[in-house]
Amino acid sequence: MTLINPISRLAALLLTLLSLAPASYAAADGIVAVVNNGVILRSELDQQIQQITAEMASRGTQPPPREVLIPQLLDRQIQQLIQLQIARQTGIEINDAALNATLENIAQRNQMTLDGLRQAVTADGLSFETFREDIRTEMTITHLRQRDVINRIDVSDREIDAFLARQETLGDSGSNYRLRHIMISLTDGATNAEIARAEERGAAILNQLEAGADFAQLAINSSDGQNALQGGDLGWRQLGTLPDLFADTAAKLEPGQHSELLQSSTGLHILYLEAIQQGERHLVTQRRARHILLKNDELATPEQTRQKLVNLLGRIEVGEDFGELARAHSDDPGSAIQGGDLGWVVSGQMVEEFDAALNSLRVGEISQPVRSQFGWHIIQLLETREVDDTDEQLRRRAAQQIRAKKADQEIQDWLMRMRDEAFVEVRI
Numbered sequence: 001m002t003l004i005n006p007i008s009r010l011a012a013l014l015l016t017l018l019s020l021a022p023a024s025y026a027a028a029d030g031i032v033a034v035v036n037n038g039v040i041l042r043s044e045l046d047q048q049i050q051q052i053t054a055e056m057a058s059r060g061t062q063p064p065p066r067e068v069l070i071p072q073l074l075d076r077q078i079q080q081l082i083q084l085q086i087a088r089q090t091g092i093e094i095n096d097a098a099l100n101a102t103l104e105n106i107a108q109r110n111q112m113t114l115d116g117l118r119q120a121v122t123a124d125g126l127s128f129e130t131f132r133e134d135i136r137t138e139m140t141i142t143h144l145r146q147r148d149v150i151n152r153i154d155v156s157d158r159e160i161d162a163f164l165a166r167q168e169t170l171g172d173s174g175s176n177y178r179l180r181h182i183m184i185s186l187t188d189g190a191t192n193a194e195i196a197r198a199e200e201r202g203a204a205i206l207n208q209l210e211a212g213a214d215f216a217q218l219a220i221n222s223s224d225g226q227n228a229l230q231g232g233d234l235g236w237r238q239l240g241t242l243p244d245l246f247a248d249t250a251a252k253l254e255p256g257q258h259s260e261l262l263q264s265s266t267g268l269h270i271l272y273l274e275a276i277q278q279g280e281r282h283l284v285t286q287r288r289a290r291h292i293l294l295k296n297d298e299l300a301t302p303e304q305t306r307q308k309l310v311n312l313l314g315r316i317e318v319g320e321d322f323g324e325l326a327r328a329h330s331d332d333p334g335s336a337i338q339g340g341d342l343g344w345v346v347s348g349q350m351v352e353e354f355d356a357a358l359n360s361l362r363v364g365e366i367s368q369p370v371r372s373q374f375g376w377h378i379i380q381l382l383e384t385r386e387v388d389d390t391d392e393q394l395r396r397r398a399a400q401q402i403r404a405k406k407a408d409q410e411i412q413d414w415l416m417r418m419r420d421e422a423f424v425e426v427r428i
Contacts, residue, residue, distance in 0.1 A: 033074060034425040035081045040074070047130070048073045052229055054125050056220070061231060064221045072229060074426065079415055082422050084137065087144045094139045102135060145407075149414050153406045155399045163240055163398045170239055170251045177239065177250050178274040180215050180232040183225035185267040202261045202268045209258055215272040224267065236277070240401035241408070246271060285347070288382045289358055290340035292325060293332040295375035302371070309369040309376050316366065322380055331375065344385075354379065 033040040052073065056063050063069055087093075107117040121131045182205060184198045205222055209215060219225070219232030227233055239247040246269070249259045253273040262269040292312060294305050312329060316322050323339025330336040347359060354377060357370040361381040370377045 030427075032426070032428045033078055034423070034427070035078055036085055036423050038081055038085060040077050040081060045070070045074060045077065048077060051126065056229075058124065059216075059231070061217055061220055064229075068221065069229070070428075074428075078424055078426075079419065080137065080141065082418050083141045083144055083415075086148075086418065087140045090144075092140055092143050092147070094136050094143070099132065099136050099139065102139060103132065106135070145411055145414075149410045150403075150407050153403050153410065155402045155406075159402055160395055160398045163402055164394065167240060167398075170247065175238070176236045176277040178236050178276070179234040179242075179246075179250060180219060180272040180274065181225055181227060181234050181246075182215070182219045182223040182232050182270040182272075183228075183267055184222075184269075185224040188265075198268050199261065202270065205270060206258075206261065209270075215258060232272070238397070238401055240398060241404045243405075245269075283386050283388055285384060286344040286387050287346075287358060287384050288344050289342050289379055290322065290326060290338075290382060291332070291335065291342060291354075291377045291379045292322075292330045292340055293335075293375055293377050294329070295331040302376070306369045306371070306376050309378050313366065313369070313378050316378075322366070340380075341382075 030042045031039045032042050032045050049069065052069070053063050103117065104114055107114045110117065110120075112120065118128045121128045184202050184205075186195065186198055190198075201222075205218055208218060216231030216233070219228055222228075223232050225232060239251060242250065243264070245262055245264055249262060249271050250273060253259065253271065255273055255275050258272040259270055262271070292309065294309055296302055296305055300308075312325055315325065323341075326336055326340030330340055332340075335342050345358075347355060349355070350358065351372045351374070353370055353372040357367045357377075358379055358381060361367060361379065363381055363383055365381055367377070367379040370379060
């Protein structure tokens with residue numbers, strides 16, 4: 001195995017950065033943009049160039065020309081700064097405890113310790129402190145968007161019905177599509193000449209694709225879309241989360257195929273389908289259970305209440321009927337009249353402590369007293385069954401997709417309003 005001298009690696013990275021950065025800001029630090037009462041420094045833009053260059057290198061792609069890369073990165077920083085300013089003004093703050101918990105989750109998802117995550121970030125040539133603050137920034141913006149946009153989105157049953165009907169006409173059964181996208185933007189009221197130039201640019205891109213050019217690299221070099229620097233990657237998407245124009249087109253593509261030029265109100269588009277994951281039937285385990293609940297009251301301590309349940313459990317063990325004791329003693333009026341029967345439930349439907357105890361039982365087994373926010377329970381698992389929950393799952397998924405599709409458009413509109421209302425002065 002060949003070991004790379006870290007000093008040589010850093011030198012190579014710096015040479016890459018200098019080749020990307022124009023001479024006008026490769027020397028001393030300075031202000032490249034004023035955003036309301038904040039600024040973006042040249043050093044901050046250089047840092048973004050460093051990060052995106054490292055990410056592209058890890059994916060084996062080449063960075064685009066500097067006249068493409070720098071405006072995209074600067075526009076992204078301006079949008080980010082506007083959102084952070086709004087978050088600060090309205091009291092959104094991510095404390096260290098929440099940030100540390102998120103970093104732990106990131107490490108666990110990547111099957112490593114927090115120290116291992118630190119080492120992996122450092123090995124990629126990035127400062128862990130910078131990485132940490134980038135995660136704090138993402139969390140702040142996510143909270144802001146959740147509060148100001150996503151929480152205000154509603155989905156009606158009528159929308160779900162219409163969505164599922166449309167999915168059926170598209171022949172979609174819940175499959176996931178891995179898509180990439182190239183966009184050639186057009187302004188509102190674009191002239192015929194501007195549209196013609198955009199079409200010529202699109203035709204040139206299509207010719208390169210037909211000649212075997214890599215779609216991801218073309219997106220990096222040519223796309224005006226928000227995902228351009230990620231090779232136009234839209235990730236795994238279900239058709240319902242896409243604009244109708246994209247959904248209709250993606251449904252007709254085979255993996256490895258790209259679309260012709262598509263025109264929308266925002267510009268011209270080319271879609272590329274990398275892969276499809278077929279949808280599957282959705283089975284869930286249902287459990288039928290019964291319980292006896294004794295609520296805490298002012299006349300008894302929690303331990304005394306627990307002991308009453310222990311006594312009832314003893315009576316069941318010597319032959320008394322669980323149902324009769326539930327009717328006589330349970331403080332849950334809805335189930336007591338049914339002998340404690342809760343009917344069929346699925347995991348996650350009950351409170352956490354109850355759910356954990358129920359999932360640990362074998363059929364016929366009765367738990368020891370379990371404490372929840374409602375009081376103390378003894379629980380008996382009566383039977384289990386596997387149920388095809390596909391239709392309900394499809395409705396739940398449809399609601400999620402409709403909400404996600406609305407959120408995409410609402411967030412774009414919201415960002416445009418924030419940008420229009422902000423004072424922005426670009427100095428390069």
